[in-house]
Amino acid sequence: MRQAKTAVVGLTLVAAMLTCIAGAAIAAPTINGAGATFPEPIYALWMNKYYELTGVKINYQGIGSSGGIRQIEAGTVDFGGSDAPMRAAALVESGLIQFPMVVGGVVPIVNIEGIAPGELRLSPQALADMFAGEIVYWDNDAIRELNPELELPHQAVTVVHRAEGSGTTWIFTNYLDKVSPMWHEKFGTGKTVAWPVGVGAKGNPGVAAYVQRVAGSIGYVEYAYAVQNKLPHVSLRNAAGEFVQPTIESFQAAAANADWASAKGYYMVLTDQPGEETWPIVGATFILLHKKMENPRTARAMLKFFDWCYDHGSEMAVEKDYVPIPGNVVEMIQESWEKELRANGQQIWPLAAEK
Amino acid sequence: MQPRGVAGRQFADQAMRVVMIPAALSGIAILAWILWEVMSRGAAALNWSFFTELPSPPGVEGGGLSNAILGTLLMTLLATAIGAPLGLLAGVFLAEFGPKSRIATAVRFTSNLLMGTPSIIIGVFVYALIVLRTGHFSGWAGAVALAILILPVVLRTTEDMLNLVPDELRESGLALGAPRWRVTLWIIFRAAKTGLVTGVLLAVARVSGETAPLLFTALNSFYWPETLSEPTANLTVTIFNYAMSPYADWQQKAWGASFLITIGVLVVAVLARFSLQRRAAKT
Amino acid sequence: MRPAAQRAAGRRADVSFRLLTAFCAVLVIVVMGAIFLELVDNSLLSIRTFGFGFLTSDAWNPGASEFGALSSIYGTLVSTGIAMLIAVPLGLVIAIFLVEVAHPTVSRLVGGAVELLAAIPSIIYGMWGLFVFAGVMQNHVQPALGDTLGFLPLFQGPPMGIGMLTAGIVLAIMVLPFVTAVTRDVLLMVPPVLKESAHGVGSTMWESVRNVSLRYGRRGIIGAVFLGFGRALGETMAVTFVIGNSHRISASLFAAGNTIASSLANEFNEASEPLYLSSLVQLALVLFAITLVFQSVAHVWVGRLQQMETGQR
Numbered sequence: 019m020r021q022a023k024t025a026v027v028g029l030t031l032v033a034a035m036l037t038c039i040a041g042a043a044i045a046a047p048t049i050n051g052a053g054a055t056f057p058e059p060i061y062a063l064w065m066n067k068y069y070e071l072t073g074v075k076i077n078y079q080g081i082g083s084s085g086g087i088r089q090i091e092a093g094t095v096d097f098g099g100s101d102a103p104m105r106a107a108a109l110v111e112s113g114l115i116q117f118p119m120v121v122g123g124v125v126p127i128v129n130i131e132g133i134a135p136g137e138l139r140l141s142p143q144a145l146a147d148m149f150a151g152e153i154v155y156w157d158n159d160a161i162r163e164l165n166p167e168l169e170l171p172h173q174a175v176t177v178v179h180r181a182e183g184s185g186t187t188w189i190f191t192n193y194l195d196k197v198s199p200m201w202h203e204k205f206g207t208g209k210t211v212a213w214p215v216g217v218g219a220k221g222n223p224g225v226a227a228y229v230q231r232v233a234g235s236i237g238y239v240e241y242a243y244a245v246q247n248k249l250p251h252v253s254l255r256n257a258a259g260e261f262v263q264p265t266i267e268s269f270q271a272a273a274a275n276a277d278w279a280s281a282k283g284y285y286m287v288l289t290d291q292p293g294e295e296t297w298p299i300v301g302a303t304f305i306l307l308h309k310k311m312e313n314p315r316t317a318r319a320m321l322k323f324f325d326w327c328y329d330h331g332s333e334m335a336v337e338k339d340y341v342p343i344p345g346n347v348v349e350m351i352q353e354s355w356e357k358e359l360r361a362n363g364q365q366i367w368p369l370a371a372e373k
Numbered sequence: 374m375q376p377r378g379v380a381g382r383q384f385a386d387q388a389m390r391v392v393m394i395p396a397a398l399s400g401i402a403i404l405a406w407i408l409w410e411v412m413s414r415g416a417a418a419l420n421w422s423f424f425t426e427l428p429s430p431p432g433v434e435g436g437g438l439s440n441a442i443l444g445t446l447l448m449t450l451l452a453t454a455i456g457a458p459l460g461l462l463a464g465v466f467l468a469e470f471g472p473k474s475r476i477a478t479a480v481r482f483t484s485n486l487l488m489g490t491p492s493i494i495i496g497v498f499v500y501a502l503i504v505l506r507t508g509h510f511s512g513w514a515g516a517v518a519l520a521i522l523i524l525p526v527v528l529r530t531t532e533d534m535l536n537l538v539p540d541e542l543r544e545s546g547l548a549l550g551a552p553r554w555r556v557t558l559w560i561i562f563r564a565a566k567t568g569l570v571t572g573v574l575l576a577v578a579r580v581s582g583e584t585a586p587l588l589f590t591a592l593n594s595f596y597w598p599e600t601l602s603e604p605t606a607n608l609t610v611t612i613f614n615y616a617m618s619p620y621a622d623w624q625q626k627a628w629g630a631s632f633l634i635t636i637g638v639l640v641v642a643v644l645a646r647f648s649l650q651r652r653a654a655k656t
Numbered sequence: 657m658r659p660a661a662q663r664a665a666g667r668r669a670d671v672s673f674r675l676l677t678a679f680c681a682v683l684v685i686v687v688m689g690a691i692f693l694e695l696v697d698n699s700l701l702s703i704r705t706f707g708f709g710f711l712t713s714d715a716w717n718p719g720a721s722e723f724g725a726l727s728s729i730y731g732t733l734v735s736t737g738i739a740m741l742i743a744v745p746l747g748l749v750i751a752i753f754l755v756e757v758a759h760p761t762v763s764r765l766v767g768g769a770v771e772l773l774a775a776i777p778s779i780i781y782g783m784w785g786l787f788v789f790a791g792v793m794q795n796h797v798q799p800a801l802g803d804t805l806g807f808l809p810l811f812q813g814p815p816m817g818i819g820m821l822t823a824g825i826v827l828a829i830m831v832l833p834f835v836t837a838v839t840r841d842v843l844l845m846v847p848p849v850l851k852e853s854a855h856g857v858g859s860t861m862w863e864s865v866r867n868v869s870l871r872y873g874r875r876g877i878i879g880a881v882f883l884g885f886g887r888a889l890g891e892t893m894a895v896t897f898v899i900g901n902s903h904r905i906s907a908s909l910f911a912a913g914n915t916i917a918s919s920l921a922n923e924f925n926e927a928s929e930p931l932y933l934s935s936l937v938q939l940a941l942v943l944f945a946i947t948l949v950f951q952s953v954a955h956v957w958v959g960r961l962q963q964m965e966t967g968q969r
Contacts, residue, residue: 048596048603050509052925062430065595077594077604084718085926088933093508174814181901182926183718208719209928217818217912218901219617220922223431226619231790232816246432247619386860390757397753400746400836401766403829404773407784414787459680466677480681482955483688489883489951490944491890493917494691497924497940501694521687528684552666554673575775582777585892585917589924609779616783616897624787631780642775646768 047313048075049320053086053099055221056186057120057303059242060338061099064331068323076323080221084183084209090114090306096316098306101185102209106283113309115358117284117351118302119327121276121341123241123269124189125251125299129229130156130171135250136263139164142255142298146198148175148236150205151215156234171234177216178228178237183209186222189301190238193289197298238299241269242338256298257290266339268297273341276302278350302343309358317361318369325352325369408635415632418625428595428611434622438630444512444598444606445634448591449581451516451601456523457573463524464531465557469543472536481532484525493585495521500589512598512605515591519583523576530572534565567648574645578638584609608634691944699938701931710938716903718927723935725942727903731820731913732943735895736888738824738909739831743888744881746828747835752865754836755843767840773833782897785826790817790898793825798910809907816900821909823899830894831884838880842873875957882954890947892917916943 058080065076081089083100090098091112104116126145128138144160147153153160157170180187188209194201205211219228222239226247229237241264244251253261262268272291278284288300305324311317328351332342343351355367422437429436463484467477499518504510538561546556562569592604593611608630615627696703702710706723713724750770754763794817801811846869854864870877900912901922914922916939927933 048594048599050604052592059431062595063433066430066433069596075596077596079592079594079604082926084928088926088928091928092505094504094510176814176816181922183923183928183932206719210718212715212717212719213902216902217816218914218922220901221617223614223618223620227617228818230619231786232818233794234814235816242432243619247621249619382860382863386862389862393749393753394757396746397750397757400750400832401770404770404833406788407776407781407829408773410784410788411780459683462677462680463684466674466681470674470677476678476682480684484684485955486948486951487684487688489886489947489954490691491892491917491947493890493892493920494695494940494944494947497920497937498691498694500924501698501937502690524687525684528681550663553670557673578775582779584777584779585921588921592925609777612779612783613893613896616786627783628787631783634777635780638775638777639772642772646771 047316047319048077049097049316049323050095051076051078051086051097051099051305052081052089052095053078053306054083054101054185054303055080055223056083056101056122056124056189056240056301057099057340058222059240059246060120060122060331060335060340063334063338064327065323067334068326074319074323076320080223082180082182082221083185083188086185086306090308093308096311097320099303100306101301101303102188103285103287103302103304104283104306105285109283114306115283115309115354116304116306117354118278118286118343118347119305119324120335120343121269121273121288121300121302122339123264123272123297123300124186124193124238125241125244125264125297126236126238126254127226127229127244127249127251128236129231129233129250130173131233133168133250135244135248136253137165137168137250138252139261140252140254142194142197145254146194146201149177149179149194149213149216150201151177152200173234176232176235177213178219178225178232178235179213179216180210180225181218181220184221185209185301185303186238186240187211189287189289190299192287192301193299196290242340245339254298256294256296257292258294258296260294262295262297264297264339266336266341268295269300269339269341271295272297272300273302278347284351307359309360311359311361311366314361314364314366317359317366321355321359321367322369411628411631411635414625414628415630415635418629419632423626423629427597428626429622431618431623432620438606438608438611438626440594440597440606441608441611441630442633444591444594445581445608447598447601448512448516448519448587448605448607449577451512452519452523452580453573453577455516456520457527457576459520460524460527460572460576461531461569463528464535467528467532468535469553469557469561472532480528484528487521488525488529491585492518492522492583493588496586496589499586504590509602510590510592510604512591512601512603515587515605515607516601518586518590519580522580522583522586526576526579527572530575531569534568534572535561537568538564567651571645571649574641574648578641578645581641582609582634582638584613588613695937695941695944699934699941701934702938705931706935710935711942714903714905718929718932721929721931723932725916725935725939727905728914728916728919728939729942729946730905731899732889732915732917732946734820734909734913735824735827735899735915736885738821739827739888740881740885742825742828743832743835743884747832747839747884748877750832750836751839751843752869754840756861756865756869767837770833770840771837774837776833777893778830778891779893781826781830781894785822785894786818786897789826790822793817793822802910810909813906813908813910815910816912818898818900818912819910820899820906820913823895823913823915824909826894826898827888827891830891831888834887835880835884838883839873839877842876842880843869845876846872875960879954879958882950882957886947886950886954889950890917890943892921896921916940 061078083102086098086100089095157172192207195207219225222243225237226239226243229235256262271293272288275291290298328348335342426437495518503514546560594604594606598605612627612630615623714726715722715724754767794815798815805811854868896918902912
């Protein structure tokens, strides 16, 4: 009896292992990516839809932009995601190419009782002072002057920043760097900076979760995270001196300034752009690929997916308030695929070469 | 001790009881509170699709964690398949072949240290050893990390359990002319079977809820674990990611996954305890 | 086969079996050595760059390639310290309660439950800490502490719910079942004859516990405390959720901090520069060294206890 039981357990085990091994042989390889959490809401939607349509599995783990750069350089993933653009020289050095997937907005979010999304108005200076730890309470004069009609509590400001290297942080600090001389001097632009105050959270989701949880907190996330979780964003004063709300239109206004044609290696920064309608903290998010790849099958499958995203993903992107990359830029990107990407020495784009 | 009146001593005793009993009860109450939160919030999150469907994209309600459940099961099984036999054999060495030898003392000491090594360090180690060398995160790496955690636990319980087997049994086996390995595997293992199984079960209970060693090895995945040479979905890293997300649906799923893990670990631990008690009742 | 040949084959099989088991046993030492070597190997860059200054610098600024372990070491020791300050007395009291005061049925049931709770994965404690306990801390515990003990720098600053104190308490709750279970075992091992004689000469319950049981089991309990300490030191999940992940050393326990383990959990997969990664591996090496020291000390204590016991018999 006992032996029979052992035999059954043993057989089940063996069967499970065999299924796994056999499965590996049949199934198309999963494409593995990792990196920025900024575009994760839209990437996850695209990948889910693409999987439904084609059965191709793309596994994207949001671990932060620094993680995306590190894992693609180490070759532990097939593609990396980052929203801190790499300089053309750094790209050459590490043998990578970078191209933008989508453009999105970074918004400050707050958790103050009685304050609804878009109600609180902040100037660039006030924002920088808060993250520098110089504004300590919400009823600070600088904030009250901007919001005469709001009842602000005498509550401590808890800054929520990223705990790991992040492209969202890069875009956000790049903005603060531009608008505040104090910030420029003390902290500068970076995927991580030496935060003087606050708590650290992992990824855009982590920042959103902490702001959700800690009363009196302020953090910064990609807009989709604020919308999906009904976290109150603030209204910011832009370069033209107007208070604007984060919307797809105000992001598009910023993205319209992008001159991709003269951006070497697609290095593009879209913070503090001119225009009355413009949301001031906008950035593109990038895919990183090795110029020389090993597996032509994986390489083709990846490019096919990215092409599908440019072609069929725009509507979904706009729904989630991301700005799609314009068609002429996509053509430029695909030209660079053609010129620069090789797998096993073969050219992989255009796909017509495949039969 | 200073001589004191009976009244004073009685008072000290009563005072200790007054302090002690509420403190003890509140400690127990906190532990009960945790269990209650996990059980009530977790049970509310479970439904059919939790067990059958793949995860949905962030912010989209629905979906399940079937892939993570399978991934955790597979990696735990594989880790047991690697770690338990090694631990059993190593335990045999300590108990049967020169328990007093210098090597045995060193192995015993090292295995204690290994048992006390933080699991996140095992994660860093396996990342450097396997993930960096093979060039990708994988379920295999995760299983190896878990196997390293299993090894010392099984080793120690095996040694303890084999030491409980009376020497007469060994001697009678050997007197019949049976070779040592047969005596060990056929006679001594049989005699100590319950104890050995308990040791393995306790080790499995310990690793099945581990998160830290998987973060840098198995990573996670949104798909079925069709092969273990890719990032592999698992419950604990999913709990970590989902609990740290702002999505109510994901947070609820994290509770559901916590519930499953807790129930799983408790069932294994109760099984282990039960079999030990039965064994104690028999002897 | 002839008997002689059979015996020879048996002997050969025996030798191989013995070698096989010896190999498995030595594997433990090999694994331990490999862990040490891999950690050293991967932290060489950081060791060469920072030298001993790594241990004493509180800088952690990946943007400027400045790394120091001090804030992580500080957070590890402080959170573990808070945990032990709470868990050890409470664990002792619960164990005494279970062994000496409670009804035997209650004792058996609760004792069994406590042992089971010791098996619950730490991530569950982290979840509870973030979703349930952090709210209680922010709304009740921290304001109360601030009002009463706010003159101490330890309890100043805004109540955020997450932070060093919360992490310490969650850690305490996590090691509590472990400390309780081991202490209970130790107290149960006290020979009844000793306790009965204490009661026989008219000792009260507390006197018998203090003068007989605790004295008898002293070293075992200290061993348990050391093991609990070792567990809390390297704990990742129960801490990462609630400590607030900041590389700053603050006087206030309300402030966010970090531990070596939480820094690794947050930053290891994400560190993009070689020096950053190498510094993180060196952090792991530091944690490894700290736990090795504590484990060894605990081991020596427990060893002495065993010696003492066998000496008495």
